[in-house]
Amino acid sequence: MDYPPSWPIFLFYGISIPSLPLYIMVLICLIKLRFHSKTYQSTFYTILMQHSIADIGIMIFYTTNLGLRTKPGIREILYSNEHFVAATLYNSIYYTLYIRCTGIVFLSLHRFLVISAPTHRLTLMVQEAATWKIVAVYWIVPTLISLIVLKNTDVYYNSMEELEYVVPKDILSRNTLTAMLILSSMCLICVICYISLWITIRKHQNGSQNISRSFKREIYLAFQVLLLLCAFFVMYAYYLAVKYFSQAQNTEPVFYIRTFYPIANGILSYINPYCILILNREFLKQFKAMLKCQLLNKKCKRIAIVPSGILNHAFRASSSQISHNS
Numbered sequence: 001m002d003y004p005p006s007w008p009i010f011l012f013y014g015i016s017i018p019s020l021p022l023y024i025m026v027l028i029c030l031i032k033l034r035f036h037s038k039t040y041q042s043t044f045y046t047i048l049m050q051h052s053i054a055d056i057g058i059m060i061f062y063t064t065n066l067g068l069r070t071k072p073g074i075r076e077i078l079y080s081n082e083h084f085v086a087a088t089l090y091n092s093i094y095y096t097l098y099i100r101c102t103g104i105v106f107l108s109l110h111r112f113l114v115i116s117a118p119t120h121r122l123t124l125m126v127q128e129a130a131t132w133k134i135v136a137v138y139w140i141v142p143t144l145i146s147l148i149v150l151k152n153t154d155v156y157y158n159s160m161e162e163l164e165y166v167v168p169k170d171i172l173s174r175n176t177l178t179a180m181l182i183l184s185s186m187c188l189i190c191v192i193c194y195i196s197l198w199i200t201i202r203k204h205q206n207g208s209q210n211i212s213r214s215f216k217r218e219i220y221l222a223f224q225v226l227l228l229l230c231a232f233f234v235m236y237a238y239y240l241a242v243k244y245f246s247q248a249q250n251t252e253p254v255f256y257i258r259t260f261y262p263i264a265n266g267i268l269s270y271i272n273p274y275c276i277l278i279l280n281r282e283f284l285k286q287f288k289a290m291l292k293c294q295l296l297n298k299k300c301k302r303i304a305i306v307p308s309g310i311l312n313h314a315f316r317a318s319s320s321q322i323s324h325n326s
Contacts, residue, residue, distance in 0.1 A: 005259060009066070012262035016063055019270035020056070026273040027052045029287050039282075043127050043134055044110055044221060048276075050138040051103035055269040058096040062265065065089065069163050079160040087155040090165050094149040094179060097235070098142040100268055104228050105186050106138065111222040112193035115215075116200040148178055173246070180243050183236050190229050197222055217282070224279040231271045238264040 030049055033040040068074040078085050113123040152171055158164045167175075201219060204211055238261065245253040277284050 008260050008263050012266045013063075015263075015266045015270055016059065019266075019273065020059060020063075023052065023056055023059075023270065023273040025291075026276055026287065027056060029283070029290050032290065033283075033286055041131075043129060044107070044114070046131055046134045047103065047106050047110060047138060050135060051100070051107065052272060054096075054099050054103060055272055058100065059266070059269045061092070062096070066262075075160055075163060078163060079157055082156045083153075086157050086165060087153045090155045090167065091146075091150050091152050094175060095142070095146045097179070098145050098182065099139075101183060101186050101232055101235070102142040102145065103138065104225070104232050105189055107225045108190040108193040108229060111218070111225055112196055115218050115222060116196045145182060149175055176239070176243050176246055179239055183239060187232065187236055190232070194222075194226065194229070220279055220281070224275045227275045227279070228272060231268045235264045235268050 027049070030040065030045065030052065034045065034049070039045070069078070110126065113120065113126060117123050152167075152175070154168055154171060156166050158166050204215065238257070241257050242254055245257065277287065
């Protein structure tokens with residue numbers, strides 16, 4: 001097999017350049033909306049915000065790590081402290097994976113509860129849960145799942161020039177097996193949730209009752225999470241391939257497949273802002289309003305969250321005032 005290609009890492013940077021700033025702007029808009037609208041203070045948006053914070057933080061960390069590894073002085077520092085640095089960075093691969101995948105599971109479960117069992121006691125409890133409880137659960141659960149991985153210390157680099165992880169076979173086998181079990185369980189939970197959602201939606205379509213506007217809004221949010229789930233499946237397929245060749249003791253394809261990790265990692269994180277903007281029409285209106293406010297009136301420090309018709313009127317008035325002043 002030829003030497004692993006370098007184009008996946010360049011493609012990753014190509015995805016990151018437009019996606020990371022866009023994601024940050026989407027998060028800023030979500031934070032602003034949360035201060036002024038009860039809609040964005042709901043459990044769903046609390047989970048979504050935590051997921052966005054995790055995505056952005058993880059991708060900044062990952063991109064920075066990739067860049068620093070190419071610097072001669074930094075490579076020497078990393079290699080001289082490899083007993084701590086190598087293990088920490090290696091363990092972070094699994095920890096950051098579990099954080100994002102757990103977030104997708106939480107979002108899928110929330111969609112299932114709200115759409116398929118809106119009056120259930122558990123749904124009401126989740127919907128009325130305090131923000132700090134939701135945040136705590138979001139971060140504590142993946143941390144507990146990662147405890148097996150976080151105790152790895154016997155990891156080091158192959159050389160100062162390459163800085164490739166050298167992991168003992170027993171640790172590698174255990175981590176790969178654990179990852180497959182966890183990801184398989186998460187995928188199964190999400191698939192069950194969406195099968196139930198599909199059955200519920202079909203019942204509403206076949207029933208005599210009209211689908212309310214609020215129910216349609218919840219369905220759109222479910223489609224938004226579904227695209228996140230598709231990115232989850234891409235990462236799952238990646239680990240399936242690594243697991244298959246590891247069991248076959250064919251190390252050459254494993255090293256080749258690992259070069260595609262940046263692409264799978266980027267898709268898992270960067271698909272979310274596009275899902276939000278494409279499938280969440282209400283948020284898209286507010287996002288455009290925020291950008292328009294900044295473009296038309298640089299003195300505008302914040303956006304009042306009011307109905308879209310009033311927003312449009314306000315921006316038309318702002319535009320007229322700017323034209324008059326000009």
